[in-house]
Amino acid sequence: DPKPNTTELYVGASWNVFTLKYSQAVTDIFGFPDSKGSTYVDLGASFDVGSGVTLGAHYGHQTIKNNAGCSYDDWKLGLSKDFAGLNLGLAYVGTNAGGCYGDLGKDRLVLSVTKTF
Numbered sequence: 001d002p003k004p005n006t007t008e009l010y011v012g013a014s015w016n017v018f019t020l021k022y023s024q025a026v027t028d029i030f031g032f033p034d035s036k037g038s039t040y041v042d043l044g045a046s047f048d049v050g051s052g053v054t055l056g057a058h059y060g061h062q063t064i065k066n067n068a069g070c071s072y073d074d075w076k077l078g079l080s081k082d083f084a085g086l087n088l089g090l091a092y093v094g095t096n097a098g099g100c101y102g103d104l105g106k107d108r109l110v111l112s113v114t115k116t117f
Contacts, residue, residue, distance in 0.1 A: 002031035008040075019044045025065075034066040053081045056091070070100035078110075087114045 006029045012021035021042040029038040040062045047055045058076040078091025094107035 002028065002033055004031045006030055012042075017045050017047055019046075029064065032064055032067050032070065035064050038065045039063045049079075051081075053079055055079055064100075067100070070097075072097035072101070072105075080112075085115065087116075088112070089114070 005027070006025055007027045008023045008025050008029075010021060010023045012019060014020070019042075021040075023040040023042070025036060025038040027036055029035045032038070040060060042058065042060045044056070044058045046057075049055050056076070056078050058074075060074045062072050062074070064070040072095055074093075074095040074097070076091050076093045078089055078093075080087055080089035082088075089110075089112040091110050091112070092107065093110055095105055098105040
């Protein structure tokens with residue numbers, strides 16, 4: 001019986017405005033059978049564009065071992081700014097995930113409001 005619980009090992013590095021992270025599943029990933037050893041590579045960057053506004057960019061690639069048709073890329077490009085104790089963000093996010101994931105492959109514009117306590 002497939003279980004969605006996943007255990008992964010991570011290693012990452014950052015330099016200047018860039019970050020790179022590599023993840024490898026040591027168990028089956030997201031309930032996919034025989035997917036132990038699946039990987040995710042995450043490349044990101046964050047740029048101060050002035051007036052307290054940050055431009056963030058992300059690209060990731062998920063490889064689902066033994067389920068190649070379920071592997072996918074994902075991306076995000078957005079702006080954020082702290083305002084009155086809140087972080088306001090607007091981002092364009094997308095993925096080419098389809099098939100195995102249903103309707104998740106549509107690009108979207110996402111507005112976010114976050115508060116850290």
